[in-house]
Amino acid sequence: MTKHIVIIGGGASGIVMAAHLAQNCNQAVKFRITIVEAGPHLGRGLAYSTSNPSHLLNVRAAGISAFAEVPDDFVRWLHANHPEAAAEAAMADGFVPRMFYGDYLEDLLRTLSTSAQTAPVRIIAQECCGLRQHEAGAEVLLADGSVVPAHFVVIASGYGVRSAADGPLRDPWQEEVPQDRDARVVVLGTGLTMVDKVLSLLDADHQGPILAISRKGLLPRPHGPHHPLSLSTADIPLGASIHYLMRWLTRLVVAHQAVGGDWRDVMDGLRPHIQTIWKHLPKDSRARFLRHAASFWDIHRHRMPQTQATRLQAALYDGKLAIKKGRFVDALANSDRTILTFHDIASSTCCDLEADAVYDCRGIRRKSIHGLPPLLNSLLKQGQARQDCLGLGLEFDSNFNLIDARGKSSHRIFGLGPVTLGTFWETIAIPDIRLQAQHIARQLQAHRLEAFTLSKSGEVH
Template sequence: MPLAIDIIEPRPALGAGLAYGSCGTEHRLNVPADRMIVSRDAPSDFADWLRTSGEEAKDPRGRTEDGSHYPRRAVFGQYMAQLVRGAQAGNVSGSAIRHVRKSAETIEPVEGGWRVGFGDEHETYRNIVLAVTHSRPAIPWAKVEAPNIIEDPWEKGALDAIAPDASIVIAGSGLTMCDVVVSLRERGHRGKINVISRRGLTPRPQNGFAVFGKIGWQDTPPQTASELLLDLRRQIRAVEAEGGVWQSVLNAIREQLPQFWTKIPLRERARIVKHLRPYWDVHRFRAAPQVSALLEQGKTEGWLEISSGRIHGLTASNNGVRMEWTPRGGKRGVVVADFAVNCTGPDANIARSSHAIIRRALADGVIRRDALGMGIDVDARGRAYGGDGELQSGLWVAGPMARAYTGDATGLPDVSDQVRTIAESLAAALADRHRNKACAI
């Protein structure tokens, strides 16, 4: 059945998005090429493309001691753009795929479908897939307008004003912090960098991608957060006693998470998200070996210091910034630096989303926040719930905004599996209605 598919994206190229289109050439994938699986039917496609295109040979720094290759993220964005161009040029259904270079601001139900607003313009579609990326970072202090406070390090040119010898204090110690440190060092920065986060946790290093397949939680998962943690630790100890690594257990949990996550009582899932998620994130979202080595170098040489504690506030003047904080187990104090950079990660509160379409849809009752506060509420097929608790006909949500249902929809294989489920659901709906216009946003 030929379809008319519009992809609404203001960027000039399709496929890269924020993750692979807004990064510098110095930023690497945090997994090797053979783990970047867009389709389970062709698991080695990107790794093969990387070799045949010559991009692998151009990037010897991506090679690690175990023979793996961690490509630049921008290169993966090029690969994704090529896939989209190929689908536009020809596909098995004969569908027409159009790139609409606009920003979708509103969405509202109308007779026969949905109306998407682009400022003063609008267009009507039978079906919509909301596939927006993460929101901008949350701001962990009262908003302060100052040129030496960088609220969003992903804005173009955000780090340009930082001098090579400037001192920096960073809020947040996850992968965004890693990217900022990599960018600064690549630009020749040699000043002191202080990193402060609530727990001082940093992404753990990669160490192979074997999967320990005996988790067995698909049918009878632990029913409390405490049971889950105890069982996880027990299984890690068993694997390590046999010469394995903890990463293999986490890999197995990640693969099986969609099968058992919703079988855990909601109250306990909320406890897991609140108390265990910070630890899950640093073990799940691990750093490329090149990045881990740089952080260790920085700590050894003294130009990088990572601390745990609570940030109370931030003030700025022409002379720099002052961050008030209390170290874990210590007394309240102040860190003085030339610049402050916010690396706390995406804001999960969709009411504050940097995407106008999400804020408006929530306010208008088109969507509702999920019970865990991680994004948009959806069912097993990716269909969105409205503010009245009813499923919205013809409205799906893909990607990180729908991760509360599966527990994790951030990594590429996870998103690919989720999108396949949505595509099957959408195809079934189209077959029932015999309509011929769909849209992805």
């Protein structure tokens, strides 16, 4: 029996999904895999397309294998393909340049194409514009008007990517640093994307002022020694309000530090339970968390390697980088410069600032002013999907099945990665994505196809 699976999105989530499908093939069930991706680079997406060695993984190499049950897969790949980087990682507490992980994912895809367990993976270099579900399967609608039939579809795309039409704000992933080394640069956001952009500027020996603006003005905390605290679900007040939960977490950190522990131990021990906590968190508490606590959560949960933290602190000390608490209001082009308007939180006034370049590094939770990508927009308009209650992503059930406008789960369309952010919260890092992919692959392997088959031409019967 061969099942045809179409994966929408060829970034890290899509390749990890394909790898788990291949791993779950056996003599009785095989998968034929098609990846639909309009971008030029498979397996890299935004995070792993960088070629700058200063852009490091924020997860240790030992914890970012594509397979949870083979935790050293990436480390072994590093030793075989980049032994110098593997040696440096050992000295740098396990953090390596992100471009190597993109290479690793590309190698996974090449391995899939030569695997005896699966047919060669088919790549369609187009954008998916919509889906049609049938009792017997689904149809994938492409930008050129063609249709690809499938037994099942996995949406592994992002939830929304900033458009180049977002005015004069620059895309930090696409735009090079200014040629004028004395240019005034403003970065919106102070998270990990800002860290990458500032390091790119420092690498280019940028001499002009760099100002980073965010509402809280907080930098990601640095990583430290890795000793996760052992926690079980029985230790966690599931279903409590966000106020009670955060008070419990604070007390746990204080108690752990009192016996010589580190707050990072608590955060890392909590990680396996985060999706369960989010699932049981009341809806009003989720909204309150996003308004008041998400920034504090992010800087402790999504940390940066110590080498990056050291460079940023030096830039702050030398005056090359400044951080201001502010809320973005507007940006207007003025000849070859940008007039940025923001609300200065310290003075509670609206300020205008002229800059040579303004990079938008505010993260994936910011809703695009140009709406959603064509596929997601189509699914919502046709009632095949609905947004989660906070508008962070589409809504899925506990098995990653897409939920339609009537609240019914699809048995043909699944999702993983950032598109499921609102349902599961922790869905953007490889350790979480690989578990989602494993779960979906096992479901698809077990799913019975008694009612229909696919012909050799790919038509659904």
